[in-house]
Amino acid sequence: CTHYLFIVVVAVNSTLLTINAGDYIFYTDWAWTSYTVFSISQTLMLIVGATYYLTFTGVPGTATYYALIMTVYTWVAKGAWFALGYPYDFIVTPVWLPSAMLLDLVYWATKKNKHSLILFGGVLVGMSLPLFNMVNLITVADPLETAFKYPRPTLPPYMTPIEPQVGKFYNSPVALGAGAGAVLACTFAALGCKLNTW
Secondary structure, three states, X not given: OHHHHHHXXXXXXXXXXXXXXXXXXXXXXXXXXXXHHHHHHHHHHHHHHHHHHHHHHOOOOHHHHHHHHHHHHHHHHHHHHHHOOOOOOOOOOOOHHHHHHHHHHHHHHOOOOHHHHHHHHHHHHHXXXXXXXXXXXXXXXXXXXXXXXXXXXXXXXXXXOOOOOHXXXXXXXXXXXXXXXXXXXXXXXXXXXXXXXO
16 A cells, blocks of 8 residues: 555656646746756656556556656646646646656566666666657747746846856757766666665
């Protein structure tokens, strides 16, 4: 019972995080910086829950099922937000599904080897999710148009956006998100496996 409850709790928290991860379109000055940070946060929330569920059941395919739970939760919550007047056209594409499929594929292809799941699965999810998340940025309405349509209160001075310096070393927020995500996702995949040893 505790195991299934944990899965539900992580899925709900994943959903809450990913709902807010669409907010970068409102802050156009922060867009790329926020995109990178939110891509990493979504990667970590996906992989810890999906790895836990996958190793708990031992059945390849359950990581994708976990991502489907996240997607449905998000769509339902977004529908509620839409009823309150928020735009519905960001973070509605199921970006977690293809990354979770890669995780399942690694688990299946390595004959349920946990170490391979942590290393290869972590790298694949970490590198792929920022790429799939770019689909959101391409398919959403124009950020400036949306920002004017749904105005936000003026930011206080200490929250004033600073021009991001990402471009100094990386020309792409996808590359930065993928690089950091690939390293961190392995750690969180190991955490997901470790949670099954309670």
